[in-house]
Amino acid sequence: MAKNGSETDHTAARRSPAGAAVLREDKTTAIRAAVFEELAAVGFARMSIEGIARRAGVGKTAVYRRWRSKLQLVLDVVSAVATAGLPTPDTGSLRGDVRMLLEVAARALRHPMASQIIPDLLAEAARSPELAEALKTALHDSQEGVAAAVVAKAVERGELPQDADARPALDLMAGPLYWRLLVVRDELPAGYLDALAGSVVAALGAE
Known part of the structure; x- marks a missing residue:
């Protein structure tokens, strides 16, 4: 059975909190802090998304959801x-x-x-x-x-x-x-x- 407009809107509203939770601010803050710690520890050339994620206590996917690459991550954090x-x-x-x-x-x-x-x-x-x-x-x-x-x-x-x-x-x-x-x-x-x-x-x- 096709859903009417109100049912579709209700479903979207129900799903939006789950999407927002993917980019939790506490994880973003932990990742940003980990970038500086990792840079200081191993330098840009040896720094990896895996190392940042491990130091931040998150999965690699949490990093990639926010930044496409190591370079983009460093540029964003340093600029901020x-x-x-x-x-x-x-x-x-x-x-x-x-x-x-x-x-x-x-x-x-x-x-x-x-x-x-x-x-x-x-x-x-x-x-x-x-x-x-x-x-x-x-x-x-x-x-x-x-x-x-x-x-x-x-x-x-x-x-x-x-x-x-x-x-x-x-x-x-x-x-x-x-x-x-x-x-x-x-x-x-x-x-x-x-x-x-x-x-x-x-x-x-x-x-």
């Missing part, structure tokens, strides 16, 4: 973290804003997991144009807006000239930290962030 990265400070001065950004960035780069994952992904990006483009968006473009906002506020306060270029701001802040913490892997000496903040402000042409 970067987007929620640096805050936009408003301390009342350019130097104060830059100093706060440097403190937050240094704390993030000091994290053992970040110090292992970021260099590994950047090395892998040299072999993967897709990963390289995604990392550029995640690690640079998404944070450049924060630097631009800091420069714009400084212009409003009269600390920077109207034609101040916001583009070098992120490079001036991130470059020295990345070099010292992830390349040289040396501790920041006392007063380093204060001195770097002063150098960044001077380089931006603060009045």
Whole structure:
């Protein structure tokens, strides 16, 4: 016997919770956390969906329902973290804003997991144009807006000239930290962030 419209709608409504349960948020959160742990433990090249699933305590199908491949999974997770990265400070001065950004960035780069994952992904990006483009968006473009906002506020306060270029701001802040913490892997000496903040402000042409 053919089902009428109301019976069909009722059946669909009955089935929808089961479909929604496939993408349970607690499993998604566990998978995202497992990605970072697996990246830190074995690196991108050796990382596998099986290893991520095992670490997250889920089946492989739970991972594949959310992401098509290892690359898509890593790109999504890294992008999500970067987007929620640096805050936009408003301390009342350019130097104060830059100093706060440097403190937050240094704390993030000091994290053992970040110090292992970021260099590994950047090395892998040299072999993967897709990963390289995604990392550029995640690690640079998404944070450049924060630097631009800091420069714009400084212009409003009269600390920077109207034609101040916001583009070098992120490079001036991130470059020295990345070099010292992830390349040289040396501790920041006392007063380093204060001195770097002063150098960044001077380089931006603060009045």
